[in-house]
Amino acid sequence: MQNTESEMKPPAAKRPRLDEGIVAVGEPQTPQAILETPQETIPNQKAAQQPPGAQKSGKKSGRAKQDVLWHDIQEVLGKDVVDKVLEAGKEFEAPFKFKDEITVEIKAVGSGGEGVGVIEAHDEGERAPWCVIVPFTLPGEKVRAKVYRNARLHSYADLVEVVQPNTELRDMTRVKCQYFGECAGCQYQMLAYDSQLDLKRSVVVKAYQNFSDLPQSVIPSIGSTIGSPLQYNYRTKITPHFDAPPKKARAARTAKESAETDVNMNEETIPDWLNIGFNKIGTRKVMDIEDCPIATPVIRNALKPAREAIRSNIWSYKKGVSLLFRDSLDRSVEIPEKPLDSSSLPEASSSVDLTLSEAFNNHVCITDHNATVREKVGDAGWVFEYTAGSFFQNNNSVLGPLTRYVRDAIFAPWGGIPSTTTDSTTSVPSYDLPTTGAIAPLSEATKPTHLVDAYCGSGLFSITLSPYFDQIAGIELSTASIASATRNVQINHALYPSLMPSPTKCQFLSGDASNIFAVVREKTVLVIDPPRKGCDEKFINQVIDWGCQVVVYVSCNVHTQARDVGQLIKGMEKKGEGKTKYVLESVRGFDLFPQTAHVESVAVLRLVETS
Secondary structure, eight states: OOOOOOSSOOOTTSOOOOSSSSOOOSOOOSGGGSSOOOSSOOOSHHHHTSOTTOSOTTOOOOOHHHHHHHHHHHHHHOHHHHHHHHHHTOTTOOSOOTTOEEEEEEEEEOTTSOEEEEEOOBTTTTBOOEEEEETTOOTTOEEEEEEEEEOSSEEEEEEEEEEEOOTTTOOGGGOOOTTTTTBSSOSOTTSOHHHHHHHHHHHHHHHHHHHSOOOGGGSOOOEEEEOOSOSSSOBSEEOOEEOOOOHHHHHHSOHHHHHSOOTTOOTTTOOTTOOOBOBBTTSSOBOOOSOOTTBOHHHHHHHHHHHHHHHHTGGGOSSOEEOOEEEEEOOSSOOOSSOOOTTTOHHHHHHHHHHHHHHTTOEEEEOOTTSEEEEEETTTTEEEEEETTSOOOSBGGGHHHHHHHHHHHHHGGGTSSOTTOOOTTOSOOSSOOOOOSOOOOOOGGGOOOEEEEETOTTTHHHHHTGGGOSEEEEEESOHHHHHHHHHHHHHHHHHOTTTOSOGGGEEEEESOGGGGTTSOOTTEEEEEOOOTTOOOHHHHHHHHHHOOSEEEEEESOHHHHHHHHHHHHHHHHHHHTTSEEEEEEEEEEEOSSTTSSOOEEEEEEEEEEOO
8 A cells, every 4th residue: 555645744753644545536437436446546646636537447446435435525515516626626625734623513424434524615715615534523513623634625634622512412421442532443332322223224325325326216215224132242253453562672672671571561561562452543553452342251351361461472573463352152062963862862962962051151262263163143043163263243142133134034025934944033023124015925836945155154144044945055265164164054953953954955165156056046045245345247247147036135345235236236127128127125234333333234136027
């Protein structure tokens, strides 16, 4: 990542900061052209001032975060106002210098969780209206802020003081973390949880308005965001980090000091550079974090001894380290490889049930990236094991509601889930399933029988949805995740033979997601759960050519989801030639990370005949 040149270099103590990259300068022309992560950034201010479309073809339009922010800026200032500024070529004429302290009124909360303030134009139009991005602020507030970087029609600033708070929203007594307001991890601790969910719903709404390239008439009403059962003590994984001792500190250390141990290091002797924690908001500087209230209790308890061990051995580190703390169920008790026959071995079966029950209620903290983590998911108690360093959702409390919602959304046109299942989680959920109203009740004969789980990971959706399908096929690039998914099928077959009577119904393949489309098309559901960048064009085209009955798109980035959903709908309209099309039946946010601005999203598309 390159730094931009500035006319006057600020003091070395605090240079103008970069967030996720250089601001995108070419206004996005189409959703297909946006939300890409470029390998290079704009090298200088002169190149940055070229008008939209002036760059060479093939150049990316900018980083996803900046594309999203640009739409927020246009919404706050008004597109007509922005167009006039661009036409006049004044979009880089920032009214502030580095470290200027200003007063600004916050007009909105952007999709990234920061407040978007506005400095109105004056001097008879000589100075353009300007946005100021200030973290930890809310609409209607007047704040003091210190500018640290200027960009295209906006500046970034640190919050100095809330001069006039929004008393209807801001309640600082809700804050449970001593580092809130400095740590980059959380943005919303001062808000009631309902207010957090409302803000996250608006992110989903704006994402589909700005990035799907679909007419509003085909976008369903976005449902209210489904909250997490836990709002604190929920995060099952954290990765604090620290830097190695700097060269000057090593050079200043005497031979005598080097020969002594640092076991007795205490708060008075800890050097200023030794910080173990997370980044300070808007910087790459590590803050020293002793506790994280959104982490689970077992992780919070493990932090203190781990920090003390690092301090005692800090001089042995030659480079910085990213730590891993992961909440796991006790794995000291092995799960049988196959179901036990309780009728022939009642004592053995009872003993195993008892020891497993104890292990399933005992949590431990895993810090080895290569160790195995064990989790239970949902009311049915599905068990998953996976490598600690691999991907698995970090809020266990919401995985039950999430997988149930996906299940119920799939089978909604048939009046709910299949009546033949013995799953104990078949009770009516506490949420409704908003639809466009275009899907009429369907006959039992058309109910889906096959599930394809693209980007299947350790098998979360494949396994939790397995009681409702005859055959499941999952695919994943990571061979380690495929091994975990295969093992998890065996585990759950052994534990719950009535829910998973045959482990052979789930098959997993290692490879690109596009390899999965050889299975039956009719009566098939496709679940997509890709990384933040979303699906590539090849995969989207293969889904369109395949034309399965239902697509459920689960996403950790609603903006790339909206882009991909738009491509699926428009692509199927073209392919269907007026006979078939995908209908966007529902879109809904899920809050996997309370107290933060992040929101996940589930979109359901159903293939229908246009007649």
